[in-house]
Amino acid sequence: MSTTLNDRLQVLLEPLASEAGVDLEEVTLTKVGGRRVLDVVLDADGGVDLDTVAELSRAFGVALDGPEGTAVLGDGEYRLEVGSPGTDRLLTLxxxxxxxxxxxxxxxxxxxxxxxxxxxxxxxxxxxxxxxxxxxxxxxxxxxxxxxxxxxxxxQIEFNRKGLDDDADLDTDVDADLDADLGEDDAEEA
The missing domain is CATH 2.30.30.100 (SH3 type barrels.)
Incomplete structure (x- = not known):
């Protein structure tokens, strides 16, 4: 059984994700409008925060632009997109x-x-x-x-999920998310 380019990219990037405490769910290289786009999907218990995505984006870029990455990906430009699974992801594991x-x-x-x-x-x-x-x-x-x-x-996407019956619950959830995203100092100013 031969390995695909996506498999080889996964092997290259997996240790970096693992070291950061996240799962490398998927690596896919595609051509979009004549450009190569490398999509990397990460996940973890509790989700993946933006700081982790940013740190791993930099680490992946360094690895991909280094000798091992060039050996796998080749020369030439590519766009790296790192994110978490979307709502349409299949539950497979x-x-x-x-x-x-x-x-x-x-x-x-x-x-x-x-x-x-x-x-x-x-x-x-x-x-x-x-x-x-x-x-x-x-x-x-x-x-x-x-x-x-x-x-x-x-x-399934739920707009009226049981347990979120009134606006007070929704407001509390939004405020908590805002505080978490902004940090305490920024949230107090908002």
Whole structure:
């Protein structure tokens, strides 16, 4: 089995991500409008903060522009884009399921059926979903699925997520995010 260019780039960059305490989820080199674009997707428990993205962007750039990087990527310009997974990412590994705990997911099963439920727990073998009753009637049920039973699964976007029923809860979450993004001194001035 031969390794692809993306595989070789992943091997080059993985130790840097690992050293920073994050997972290198995906490395993809594509051509966009005649330019090469290298997309690197990072993730971690609790998410990846912007400082980590910036630090790793610099470290990846140094590695890619060095002798080992040039041997893999070749000479020539490229644009490096480093970020975290989007909302449309497939849940393919146990850590993806763990990180999506409490989120609503839609899973297509290998048997052909489809299941939508909220992740209540997961482990290395499978996931436990809470399935809401149809049209609000009856009680929620739980269903355990082995990962081998799941063909494809994605987190569903929720605009009115249970537990965020009033604006006060939303305002508190936004304020907390703002404080975290700005830092305490900047948040006090805002």
């Amino acid at each position: 146990p850590r993806h399921w763990r990180r999506a705990r409490t989120r609503l997911v839609k899973a297509q099963l290998t048997a052909g059926a489809e299941v939508t439920g909220r992740i209540t727990e997961s482990d290395e073998d499978g996931v436990l979903l809470e399935i809401a009753p149809v049209k609000g009637r009856g009680r929620a049920t739980e269903r355990r699925l082995a990962y081998t039973e799941i063909a494809k699964a994605r987190v």
